Amino acid sequence: MTQPGEQISSADVLARAAALARVDARGAVRIREGSHVIFELPNGVVARIGESGSYQVAQRELCISRWLNQNGIETVRAADDISQPTVVGDRPVTWWTLIPDHRPSTPGELGSMLRKLHTLTPPTEFPLPSYAPFDGLRERLESAAAIDEADRSWLLTQYVQLRQRYDDIDDPLPPCVIHGDAWQGNLVVPPSGHPIVLDLDNVSMGWREWDLVQLAVDYTDFQRISDNEYRGFVAAYGGYDVTRWASYRVLADIQELRWVAFAASRSDASSAAASEASHRIACVRGLVPRPWTWQAL
Known part of the structure; x- marks a missing residue:
């Protein structure tokens, strides 16, 4: 039995x-490590291991998957023959059906899915939380051990200023159902051609702009997608271009600060993460001109 406070590997x-x-987890292969640790099992099952204390989040993911599939948005499906979540210590494990041979969605496919998602009536069977873009952000910046103190001071000042700018935004539209981490890798397309939504832990009630800003900064700040691809995204969403919204830069800066904080939080674990964190900090501090190139962690 796991004792309170006992640290065990994923x-x-x-x-x-x-x-x-x-x-049967023999031969399991770790395929991702972030807020969740994800293993692919040889029997067509994927295991997602949540962070400590995230049992309710895991339960909600399972409910969201069922609800979205019932409402015409296909998502990764939980393995029906396994009772879940399974809890080890205070870490929940959920079990999902493997989606083989898939590709990331195109910007147009992502825009179409988000347009449909944002029109859904919120579920009545279970509550969705309010999207909280600053959750855990300050803590990550304060606790990152491998970043320079001058950089930390600048990042914390930026955090305070962005909170104030965010609080000053006039609410654009009433909150709607959002994905909360809407990038092309979280909508995948198998050979059937029917896109499937992944990573449901951030589905919540929030401004639609939060789901549009990730691809928008890929376009404006990183040039990861072309003009035609971004126009296709806007058209598929229904014509609304978030980059023309007066408060776009506030949300873009918050999103990028979150990506910086993620890298900083991992900077004491590897030299590659520390180098990437330093590069991202230099970018947001204005020391590296756009378009930026950031490496995935």
Whole structure:
């Protein structure tokens, strides 16, 4: 039995959860490590291991998957024959059906899905939280051990200023159902051609602009997509171009500060993460001209 405060590896969490759920995890391969640790199992199951204390988030993900599929938006599906979430210590493990041979969505496919998502009537069977863009952000900046103190001071000042600018925004439209992490890799397309939504833990009630800003900064600040691809995204969404909204830059700066904080939070774990964090900080401080190139972590 796991004792309170005991730290065990994600591989051990998987092994213990698999034993409890009677899932064969032999030969499991770690495919991602971030807010969730994700393993692919050889029997067509994907295990998502949540952070400590995130049991309710895991429960909500399962409910959201069922609800969205019932409302015409296809998502990754939970493995029906496994009781879940499975809990090891205070870390929940959810089990999902593998989506083989898929590609990231095009900007147009992402825009179409978001247009449909944002028109849904919120669920009545369970509550959706309000989107909270600053949750955990200050803590990540304060606790990152491997960043320069001058950089930390600048980032914390930027955090305070962005909170004030955000509070001063006139609400654009009433909150709607949003994905909360809407980028092309979270909408994948298998050979069937029907896009499938992934990573449901941030689905919430919030401004639609939060779902539009990620692809927009890919276009304006990183040039990861072309003019034609961005115009296709705008057209598929219904013609609304978030980059023309008066408060676009506020949301863009908040989103980029979150990406900086993520890299900073991992900077003490590897030299590559530390180097990437330093580069991202230099970018947002104006020391590197746009378009920027940031490496995934």
